Amino acid sequence: MSTHSITVTVNGAKERLEVPSNMTLLQLLRENLALTGTKNGCSAGECGACTILMNDEAVNSCMVLAVEADGAEIVTVEGLADDGQLTPLQEAFVEHNAVQCGFCTPGMLISAHALLRRDPHPTEEKIKLALVGNLCRCTGYLRIVQAVQMAAERVAQQAASPLPGGDGGGGGAGATSAGNTSISPDIGGA
Numbered sequence: 001m002s003t004h005s006i007t008v009t010v011n012g013a014k015e016r017l018e019v020p021s022n023m024t025l026l027q028l029l030r031e032n033l034a035l036t037g038t039k040n041g042c043s044a045g046e047c048g049a050c051t052i053l054m055n056d057e058a059v060n061s062c063m064v065l066a067v068e069a070d071g072a073e074i075v076t077v078e079g080l081a082d083d084g085q086l087t088p089l090q091e092a093f094v095e096h097n098a099v100q101c102g103f104c105t106p107g108m109l110i111s112a113h114a115l116l117r118r119d120p121h122p123t124e125e126k127i128k129l130a131l132v133g134n135l136c137r138c139t140g141y142l143r144i145v146q147a148v149q150m151a152a153e154r155v156a157q158q159a160a161s162p163l164p165g166g167d168g169g170g171g172g173a174g175a176t177s178a179g180n181t182s183i184s185p186d187i188g189g190a
């Protein structure tokens with residue numbers, strides 16, 4: 001089996017790796033980089049458990065070869081929180097009991113995160129559409145959809161509120177560069 005030298009940025013850290021031709025990005029993340037938050041449900045592009053962000057797009061990492069990720073920016077579920085501070089989306093999942101199992105939740109979070117980045121005010125239909133590739137085989141989607149709605153509402157409310165102690169000149173999302181991603185429409189930490 002031939003190998004290839006690739007450079008990939010994962011959760012902000014640049015990695016230089018030697019990978020076999022047939023290694024998937026999912027295998028690379030889990031086995032070489034120990035990022036086991038990304039799950040392997042089907043290895044066939046069907047379940048969404050392996051969803052990660054690749055250059056800001058939610059993709060099934062089981063369907064991407066590691067060599068295809070050469071030069072890419074990857075964000076896994078481990079990269080969403082910023083220095084241990086959960087994003088509003090993650091907090092909403094916790095508060096709304098949408099963390100139903102550890103298997104589908106990472107992929108659900110990544111798909112919802114990608115949605116809220118491109119559409120901070122999604123309709124219920126758009127949320128369902130964004131999660132259509134993420135299967136839950138046990139519990140259901142109601143709380144997950146509601147958690148995404150809650151996160152979007154919270155971010156919008158926080159963006160509209162002046163910062164505490166501010167001069168009243170507005171504390172919108174653009175004024176939040178102090179590392180607190182919780183009040184930015186860009187709800188990810190990476």
Ligand code: FES
Pocket residue numbers: 039040041042043044045046047048049050051060061062063
């Ligand atoms: S493990 Fe990749 S879609 Fe199921």
Ligand code: FES
Pocket residue numbers: 100101102103104105135136137138139140
């Ligand atoms: S598969 Fe995770 S909650 Fe159903």
